[in-house]
Amino acid sequence: MHEDVLKVQGLDVFYGTSQVLFKMSLSVRKGETLALLGRNGAGKSTTMKAMAGVIAARRGEVLLHGKSVLGQPSHRIARAGIGFVPEDRQIFPDLSVEDNLLIAIKPGVNGENDWSLERVYDMLPLLAPLKDRLGGQLSGGEQQMLTVGRALMGNPNVLLLDEPSEGLAPIMVQKIGDLIDTLRKVGTTIVLAEQNLHFCLGLADRAVVIDKGADVFVGTIRELNADEDIKQRYLSV
Ligand SMILES: Nc1ncnc2c1ncn2[C@@H]1O[C@H](COP(=O)(O)OP(=O)(O)OP(=O)(O)O)[C@@H](O)[C@H]1O
Numbered sequence: 719m720h721e722d723v724l725k726v727q728g729l730d731v732f733y734g735t736s737q738v739l740f741k742m743s744l745s746v747r748k749g750e751t752l753a754l755l756g757r758n759g760a761g762k763s764t765t766m767k768a769m770a771g772v773i774a775a776r777r778g779e780v781l782l783h784g785k786s787v788l789g790q791p792s793h794r795i796a797r798a799g800i801g802f803v804p805e806d807r808q809i810f811p812d813l814s815v816e817d818n819l820l821i822a823i824k825p826g827v828n829g830e831n832d833w834s835l836e837r838v839y840d841m842l843p844l845l846a847p848l849k850d851r852l853g854g855q856l857s858g859g860e861q862q863m864l865t866v867g868r869a870l871m872g873n874p875n876v877l878l879l880d881e882p883s884e885g886l887a888p889i890m891v892q893k894i895g896d897l898i899d900t901l902r903k904v905g906t907t908i909v910l911a912e913q914n915l916h917f918c919l920g921l922a923d924r925a926v927v928i929d930k931g932a933d934v935f936v937g938t939i940r941e942l943n944a945d946e947d948i949k950q951r952y953l954s955v
Pocket residue numbers: 733738756757758759760761762763764765881913
């Protein structure tokens with residue numbers, strides 16, 4: 719049997735009076751990379767934020783290793799093992815790269831200590847020579863790397879990456895792809911929100927497609943890539 723690290727069931731989310739998620743459901747198995755695909759405004763970030771506790775859900779359930787985390791504040795959810803890399807990155811501009819990383823150190827929920835500063839620099843070699851640079855002086859791609867590094871410092875059980883390739887130059891997109899590939903090879907469980915199916919093809923195991931706030935497809939990334947109808951209807955390909 720597969721072990722679900724993270725499971726979302728029947729999530730309804732509202733912004734004010736307007737509903738944006740409708741019975742959204744997904745599950746992520748240990749060690750897999752799940753792509754969360756959908757067009758602009760489909761509800762990918764809202765789903766990620768609801769899982770991370772950044773926004774509240776009105777109905778539904780978010781289970782981490784079978785235990786409900788719904789309704790807990792985001793810092794508690796982070797401590798429980800969900801590492802969130804938001805689309806707007808949110809690094810500390812006045813702190814050095816190294817201090818941005820050090821401030822995020824925490825053991826995993828079961829005391830895991832897999833990610834040291836040294837290992838994060840090994841995983842993200844681009845950051846090591848920048849360790850004394852201020853966060854605010856980094857390029858977009860460097861900031862993206864730093865945000866991933868910061869999430870890893872918290873020894874998460876599952877890493878949520880919200881459009882990590884967005885707005886980056888092709889060379890940085892390639893580097894982010896390589897990073898995700900390396901992370902999954904060392905067994906990291908990942909949810910990767912993306913508009914770009916192509917970016918996910920070599921990286922993800924399974925995919926959930928979301929449209930107008932609801933999950934409309936779930937399957938392997940290969941099944942999705944072979945499904946011209948779903949791609950035409952719900953993705954910009
Ligand atoms: N703070 C907000 N207040 C009101 N509506 C919002 C807010 N944030 C997002 N929405 C709306 O919720 C819907 C889902 O947005 P969301 O950001 O989750 O989509 P997305 O799939 O992440 O899109 P993108 O690919 O552009 O990042 C959209 O219709 C959006 O306009």
